[in-house]
Amino acid sequence: MGKTIAEKILGKKSRTDARAGDIVVASVDLAFVQDTTGPLAVREYEKAGFGELANKDRSVLFLDHAAPSPNRQLSTDHISLRRFAEKTGCILSDVGQGVCHQIVAESLAKPGDIIVGADSHTVTAGGLGAFATGMGSSDIAVAFALGRTWFRVPESIKVIVNGKFQKGVYAKDLILHLIGMIGADGATYKALEFSGDTIDNMPVHDRLTIANMAVEAGAKVGLFAADDITRDYMIKQGRGGDYQPVSADADAVYEKVIEIDASAIEPMVSKPHTVDNTASASELKGTKIQQVFIGTCTNGRLDDLEVAASILKGRKRHPKTRLLIAPASKAVLLEAMAAGYIQALIEAGGIILPPGCAACLGLHQGALGDGEKCLSTANRNFKGRMGNPEAFIYLASPATAAASAISGEITDPREVF
Amino acid sequence: MLKGKAFRFGDSISTDHIVPGRLAHLRSNLPELARHVLEDADPTFAGRVKPGDFVVGGSNFGLGSSREHAPLVIKMSGVSAVLAKSVARIFFRNAINLGLPVLICDTDKINDGDELEVDLKKGTIKDTTNGSQLTFSPIPPAMLSILEEGGLMPYIKKHGDFKL
Numbered sequence: 001m002g003k004t005i006a007e008k009i010l011g012k013k014s015r016t017d018a019r020a021g022d023i024v025v026a027s028v029d030l031a032f033v034q035d036t037t038g039p040l041a042v043r044e045y046e047k048a049g050f051g052e053l054a055n056k057d058r059s060v061l062f063l064d065h066a067a068p069s070p071n072r073q074l075s076t077d078h079i080s081l082r083r084f085a086e087k088t089g090c091i092l093s094d095v096g097q098g099v100c101h102q103i104v105a106e107s108l109a110k111p112g113d114i115i116v117g118a119d120s121h122t123v124t125a126g127g128l129g130a131f132a133t134g135m136g137s138s139d140i141a142v143a144f145a146l147g148r149t150w151f152r153v154p155e156s157i158k159v160i161v162n163g164k165f166q167k168g169v170y171a172k173d174l175i176l177h178l179i180g181m182i183g184a185d186g187a188t189y190k191a192l193e194f195s196g197d198t199i200d201n202m203p204v205h206d207r208l209t210i211a212n213m214a215v216e217a218g219a220k221v222g223l224f225a226a227d228d229i230t231r232d233y234m235i236k237q238g239r240g241g242d243y244q245p246v247s248a249d250a251d252a253v254y255e256k257v258i259e260i261d262a263s264a265i266e267p268m269v270s271k272p273h274t275v276d277n278t279a280s281a282s283e284l285k286g287t288k289i290q291q292v293f294i295g296t297c298t299n300g301r302l303d304d305l306e307v308a309a310s311i312l313k314g315r316k317r318h319p320k321t322r323l324l325i326a327p328a329s330k331a332v333l334l335e336a337m338a339a340g341y342i343q344a345l346i347e348a349g350g351i352i353l354p355p356g357c358a359a360c361l362g363l364h365q366g367a368l369g370d371g372e373k374c375l376s377t378a379n380r381n382f383k384g385r386m387g388n389p390e391a392f393i394y395l396a397s398p399a400t401a402a403a404s405a406i407s408g409e410i411t412d413p414r415e416v417f
Numbered sequence: 418m419l420k421g422k423a424f425r426f427g428d429s430i431s432t433d434h435i436v437p438g439r440l441a442h443l444r445s446n447l448p449e450l451a452r453h454v455l456e457d458a459d460p461t462f463a464g465r466v467k468p469g470d471f472v473v474g475g476s477n478f479g480l481g482s483s484r485e486h487a488p489l490v491i492k493m494s495g496v497s498a499v500l501a502k503s504v505a506r507i508f509f510r511n512a513i514n515l516g517l518p519v520l521i522c523d524t525d526k527i528n529d530g531d532e533l534e535v536d537l538k539k540g541t542i543k544d545t546t547n548g549s550q551l552t553f554s555p556i557p558p559a560m561l562s563i564l565e566e567g568g569l570m571p572y573i574k575k576h577g578d579f580k581l
Contacts, residue, residue: 023559023581025578025579025581036438036441036444036484037483037484037485039444039445040444040485040486040489044570047570048570048573048574065438065441066441066442070442071442073442073443073445073446074441074442076445077444077445080445117483118483118485119482119483120481120482120483120507122483134483134507135483135507135510135511136483136484136485136507136510136511136514137485138485138511138514138515138568138569138570139510139511139514139569141570142569142570142573145573146573146578146579148579149579150559150579150581152557152559184429184477184480185476185477185480185503185505188477188503188505188506189506215507218477218480218505218506220506274429361433361438361441361482362437362438362439363438363439363441367439380431380433380481382431382433382434382481383431383433383434383457384433384434384437384438384439384457385433385437385438387437387438387439388439389437389457
């Protein structure tokens with residue numbers, strides 16, 4: 001009997017047969033925390049008296065959520081993380097480098113890896129064929145110390161996507177469509193494994209967007225095969241040697257198979273206050289928005305900024321709609337500058353935020369006022385998420401966000417092409 | 418036997434309801450952070466909850482972020498267990514890692530303010546206000562072995578590794 005991608009990776013890393021439902025203890029290839037979960041992990045690590053890190057070159061502290069820090073408490077948390085890095089010799093990704101998941105994709109994740117992070121969107125690296133999942137601070141403290149952790153091998157749901165997207169429809173619309181279909185708990189404890197000709201031809205940045213939101217359906221991981229497209233991406237990142245193919249067996253056993261026709265998907269929007277509360281952008285036409293936010297680990301990559309800039313170039317944001325853009329990493333910012341995207345976005349009335357998580361979780365920058373509505377390219381629209389429980393968040397693709405910034409209301413991007 | 422009052426919450430209580438990102442600056446000041454527990458779901462909860470009480474949710478309790486601070490502040494408020502129809506994966510693992518039981522049962526029968534008696538060994542929940550008897554799904558053995566040690570850190574201290 002064949003194996004799913006999840007069973008294969010967990011089997012190899014635990015040196016067991018690893019079938020769905022099994023409990024395994026597996027070696028960890030990369031473990032990380034960020035600046036809002038890291039201080040607790042570091043305190044637990046030190047309290048437990050763990051000595052050296054199991055693998056200091058594969059343990060990372062990211063300062064990205066409060067970057068740069070808006071207050072003394074978080075600045076002091078940053079000090080504790082920098083000290084821990086100095087003491088243990090682990091990797092520190094300091095303020096300004098960018099969002100952990102983007103940097104993991106750019107420079108650290110390898111196909112076939114097990115990656116655990118104290119951040120739920122650790123699943124992003126599934127787009128490169130890594131078994132990547134989020135855990136809490138204590139779990140990561142133990143993974144730092146032991147270099148291994150335990151898993152229940154998940155059952156897998158196979159999502160087969162065939163067909164070509166209509167113009168104006170993107171990977172973000174596909175994942176919002178899927179979550180709307182199966183619900184925010186439609187894949188709880190499961191692996192989502194993506195395949196089909198749409199996926200086979202999909203660039204890595206789009207795979208990362210989809211994998212990133214697997215957790216919004218409750219999934220433990222969102223997995224893609226590592227193929228020639230993955231290999232080319234890794235060569236471009238200067239680490240072609242890290243590539244290895246990863247795929248499921250043809251006779252792997254799935255709990256469920258979901259088939260999606262990509263050509264039938266429209267530009268989608270998640271309405272407040274849950275991600276599975278979806279509608280098409282055209283259905284929400286006329287919904288006035290006071291802020292547009294383009295960025296995050298979901299849609300803050302170069303290609304996302306390119307789409308937004310192509311729509312906004314030579315146009316202006318609506319005078320009553322603020323436009324915030326946070327490139328996902330320093331590398332993305334530099335490339336977007338060189339390509340002229342940043343110039344176009346600023347000329348359209350956009351404000352460029354430093355690379356980081358910033359507005360997405362309401363920690364600082366771009367907090368919403370009472371009753372305000374924001375259209376965001378992020379992954380979560382929970383009540384209170386952007387700093388105010390009296391505000392409303394809608395989620396969409398960068399194209400829908402850019403089109404809506406111009407009109408000041410939710411707009412199907414196909415109207416502006 | 419755990420005894421206390423039920424604080425009823427609805428479906429899809431996210432970690433942002435429990436401990437929102439705008440309070441990230443309090444995460445190294447846990448007693449202060451705990452004063453805001455579940456603030457965006459019920460701002461009066463933190464002032465009313467008593468040691469031993471229960472947080473009773475609907476489906477997909479604890480969805481969202483991996484922030485361990487969410488079950489941590491619930492535990493710090495004195496809550497003896499979280500009851501829900503279903504629970505998000507990371508919240509479940511985090512709660513067990515902290516020694517906070519999460520019990521999956523049909524919470525529709527429990528009303529806000531009901532007095533509950535929970536027998537963790539027998540797997541039963543008695544609502545002494547309306548007389549109903551519930552059972553909860555057994556906690557998976559691997560998680561139970563961590564819970565029985567009081568959480569992940571005591572478990573690792575005792576065993577030195579995962580012996581699941």
